[in-house]
Amino acid sequence: MNNHLVSREEAALALDLFEEFINEQSFQLILQCHDRICELLKIRPSVFLDFYPALKKSLNNWKANTLWSKLDKRAQQKVYEGGRACSGKKVLIIGAGPCGLRSAIEAQLLGAKVVVIEKRNDFSRNNVLHIWPFVIKDLMHLGVKIFFGKFCVGSINHISIRQLQYVLLKVALCLGVEVHSGVSLEGLVPPDVDDPDAGWKACIQPEDHPVSQFEFDMIIGANGKRAVFDGFKRKEFRGKLAIAITANFVNNRSEQEACVEEISGVAFIFNQKFFNDMCEQTGIDLENIVYYKDDTHYFVMTAKKHSLLWRNVLHNDYPDTQTLLAPENINREALYEYALEAAMFATNYQLPEDIAFAYNHHGEPDVAMFDFTSMFASENACRIVERNGKQLLMALVGDGLLEPFWPTGSGCARGFLGCFDACYMLKRWASGEKTPLEVIAERESIYRLLAQTTSENLCKDLASYTLDPRTRYPNSNSRKVLPIHVRHLYDTDRPEKIETMMRKTASISKEEKENIRSLKALKNTESRLMSWFKLHLFDYPLADISDICTSFQTGQPLCALIHRYRPELLDYNSLDPEDYSGNCSLAFSVLEGMGIKPVIGGEDFASRGIEDKALWISYLQSVYLLFKGQIPYIHRKANATETADDGPESKTARKNRKSDASSLMKRVKRRRTEDAVVSAICIWLVLGVCMI
Structure with a gap:
């Protein structure tokens, strides 16, 4: 980088442009602003470690520094390996939608050279996305508030697609991602057989665009459900007929509009009166409706076919959904009236009477009707193509991978999860630790979880989410496939490579099978030990066992067990329940004297626990074998006053023991009295006989 050649005037101008860059709301103007900043600072988009430090050093004000602090914290996650995890790898991403840009950010942080191409010249989607809590946390960590201060300030968490694209685009550009608009993918160009150094390229439009010379190792398809790479088959999930209508109205942000309450989602079964009244008064019959207030007033609803026919939105009824919703069978003006009247009724006619439709990129009112009777998903998330010795890792993200079901609001969340999973696959592939087949198998294993994911069954610690699937999915199994x-x-054009990989995988699998057997045996041992300890420590309430590791950190369970069998070795009742370290050290010391060597110090175990669970279970197994089969010590004390040293008995037990001892003493005294009387009578009789 040539930062030392930047004059003060250029640096000051770059900082002013950065302010414009932060506030800009146009795809083209954002790119132009970024290009101008790079020219002034004499830098160009490159890998993270080359570009980001130079940009960060040159732009210094409170907004920039706030952004840098957030991006620094993100980049410091171990999974990125300091920006070197994918050093030397090149990634081409098709599509600058939310998932394409989110993938670009992660691949850039991993250290890859990332290029994004987008066929459109502007972001024109008005629709609004519902977002899950982890997406909010994720965007906050990327500095979304710096670029969009109104993020999630309403009663419902959502963001418009266009606004989300602006935010992610700016973050990606700040990290060094190269973005090109007006460029579309036509196909892939395999490496030149005559050039051993040649790599994979893209056939694009326009043909003479510089991106046509870019050689890459991975390609990510993020250009929607209709654009799928060769080799990715799709499966269809069919349900009953479901027709959705989306409508966007201009939000003038007036006081009247601000007072209109959003609708997070009203379904017929939960508010039948609302929908019945709507049907009676307007002829509009809906299954559900949602209203979000963002850059636009956004409505999405599921309409019943009979009401669309009755309102003349559909000219004719057809059994085939594709024919039913074909453009020639739709009355656009009637559709606009249908959407407007539904929106007005749903908001209790609080929207302005002169409210106008927002316009889409075709210059038409942004009202759409589509069928989601059928939902599509890719059968696989990735594949590898090898030609002339060069591998190309291919992946899908977003709608092309898993089409969302809009009533659940899962599109953005599952889209982001798929982005993280794809980039984690890139990291695993770049590391070379696994064979390509193992990398594919691991990715497909994680993909099996995506369709079942909800905001409730993800890991609860949102702040700890990383690319590693284990931080996000509580039941991830990377070996399911x-x-x-x-x-x-x-x-591959070299089939023998697959056989070589399979042999290598087979040898590894034997070790894995042995590990699985060991894990099963370990689990069985853990279960048996838990049951045994619970049974034998039943009378010691402070020594409750709920976890094989953490429950023992108090030191009480082991001390209680020793006291149960060998009370002469320690005084359980004198233990301090709060002195975990002292209790652990005492137990370990006593057990060491009995021949069981400690595997960790008492203080360390009490404060940090033990990482090697198998080692700890082995230690407890030794304790179990030491006492197993022995008879617990039986306390036999005649004097009730001595029971204080006998063990952790309850007050009731001690009272009962005292009562029993008192009764026994009374019986003994009575028997002694009776014996004395009998003896006296016998003596008197003997003396009387003698006198006679």
């Missing part, structure tokens, strides 16, 4: 199951996803 095996390499042998994904052989068809590795397309």
Whole structure:
């Protein structure tokens, strides 16, 4: 970088332009502003470690520094390995939608060279996205508030697609991602067989665009559900007929509009009167309706076919959904009236009477009607193609991977999760630690979780989310799909490579099978030990066992067990329940004297626990074998006053013991009295006989 050549005037102008960059609301103007900043600072988009430090050093004001602090914290996550995890790898991303840009950010932080192409010249989607809590946290960590101060200030968490694209685009550009508009993918160009150094390229439009010379190792398809790479089959999920209508109205941000309450989602079964009244008064019959107030007034609803026919939105009824919703069968003016009247009724006619439709990129009112009777998902999330010795890792994200079901509000959240999973696959592939087949198998294993994911069944610690699936999915199993199951996803002109990989995988699998057996045995041992300890420590309430590791950190369970069998070795009742370290050290010391060597110091175990669970279970197994089969010590004390040293008995037990001892003493005294009387009588009789 040539920061030392930047004059003060250029640096000051770059800082002024950065203010414009932060506030800009146009795809083209954002790109132009960023290009001008790079020219002034004499830098150009490159890998993270080359570009970001130079930009950060040159732009210094409170807004910039706030952004840098957030991006620095993100980049410091271990998974990125200091921006070197994917050093030397090049990634081409198709589509600058939310998922394409989110993938670009992660791939850039991993250290790859990232290029994004977008066929459109502007972001024109008005629709509004519902966002899950982890998406909010994720965007906050990327500095969304710096670029969009109104983020999630309403009663419902949402953001317009266009605004989300602006935010992610700005973050990506600040990290060094290269973005090109007006460029579309036509196909892939394999490496030149005559050039051993040649890599994969893209066939694009326009043909003479510089991106046509870019050689890449990975390509990510983020250009929607209709644009899928070759080799990715799609599966269809069909339900009953469902027709959705989306409508966007201009938000003039007037006082009247500000008072209109949003609708997070009203369904017929939960508010039948509302929908019945709407049907009776307007002829509009809906299954549900949602209203979000963002850059536009956004409505989405599910309409019943009979009401669309009755209102002349549909000219004719057809059994085939595609024919039913074909453009020639839709009365656009009637559709606009239908959407407007539904919106007005749903908001109790609080919207302005002269409210106007927002316009889409075709210059038409932004009202759409579509069928979501069928939902599509890709059968696989990735594949690898190898030609002339060069591998190309291919992945899908967003709607092309898993089409969202809009009533659940899952589109953005599952889209982001898919982006993280795809970039984690890139990291695993770049590391070379696994064979390509193993990388594919691991990615497909995680993909199996995506369709079932909800905001409730993700990991609860949102702040700890990283690219690693284990931080996000509580039940992730990276070995659910095996390499042998994904052989068809590795397309190579050298079939013998697959056999070589399979042999290597097979040898690893034997070790993995042995590990699985060991884990099963360990789990069985853990279960048996838990049951045994619970049974034998039943009379010691402070020594409750709920976890094989953490429950023992108080030191009480081991001390209680020793006291149960060998009370002469320690005084349980004198233990301080709060002195975890002292209790652990005492137990370990006593057990060491009995021949069981400690595996960790008492203080360390009490404060930090033990990472090697298997080692700890082995230690407890030794304790179990030491006492197993022995008879617990039986306390036999005649004097009730001595019971204080006998063990952790309850007050009731001590009272009962005292009562029993008192009764026994009374019986003994009575028997002694009776014996004395009998003896006296016997003596008197003997003396009387003698006198006679």
